[in-house]
Ligand code: FES
């Protein structure tokens with residue numbers, strides 16, 4: 001590990017950042033809660049580590065490493081029995097703590113007690129309609145918070161229609177895509193923001209903040225929501241390893257990334273829209289209509305917009321693989337800030353056992 005870090009120090013920052021892994025001592029969103037039914041098992045990846053995520057028949061999601069301690073079969077080929085996951089082959093049954101609690105065969109000649117066999121388990125939480133896993137040091141899990149989204153808490157949480165997409169690109173590229181408005185050209189037909197001007201940026205602990213001046217109230221999305229206010233600034237942030245934005249406290253988003261490998265990232269976008277009026281009127285939408293309305297907005301506008309970003313990012317990953325030995329010219333001063341943060345956090349994780 002130390003040797004790799006020493007080697008990577010000699011790389012230009014724009015290359016090094018595409019090779020670093022993700023700090024594991026954070027909560028990572030891995031699936032939409034609605035996509036894991038009771039009795040179902042899914043193979044979740046965190047930086048190529050395969051994890052068997054399953055929902056017990058009691059409705060609780062649990063996660064264990066994706067291998068049976070007997071012959072190393074993937075447990076994702078197994079079945080859920082009650083609150084446990086059972087290997088398909090000889091029926092070894094593991095609980096949510098990774099402890100083998102039963103076997104579907106005799107225990108061995110003269111053995112009466114089940115031997116003590118354990119595989120790794122992972123802390124799991126469900127919040128904001130997402131399932132979160134803590135892939136790092138389990139004793140750190142309770143000290144680390146899932147980012148707080150007050151709009152989704154309390155008695156009147158804002159309606160939200162999450163979008164999940166997988167992008168074949170390193171997670172650092174995705175941060176640079178979402179926070180860097182210099183790519184307005186890519187969206188020139190959909191115009192989510194126009195003529196953005198970088199106003200300021202600053203670093204605060206593990207967060208890089210960015211303010212852009214841009215006229216959001218003219219965008220098709222604001223028109224769809226019958227936005228009347230002059231909204232001409234957006235605050236974006238890269239709060240490692242998460243990303244978010246806020247336009248006037250009325251339109252927000254969070255992006256929770258799951259780095260599955262160096263070239264694949266699963267993205268969970270939560271777009272939060274405070275005021276929604278019937279298009280062309282001052283009449284607010286009643287709550288029960290808001291969610292279907294957001295789903296229509298996702299289909300008509302936001303998903304096609306994100307598809308443009310996905311196309312560009314996957315092309316960037318291919319370009320990087322081919323041409324990483326060539327010089328990278330970067331004009332936006334916020335990009336090195338993002339890259340430094342990503343590299344720093346990775347070094348913090350990679351060096352913790354190798355000071
Ligand atoms: S390989 Fe899993 S029970 Fe035998």
Ligand SMILES: [Fe+2]
Nearest residue numbers: 177183187309
């Ligand atoms: Fe974009």
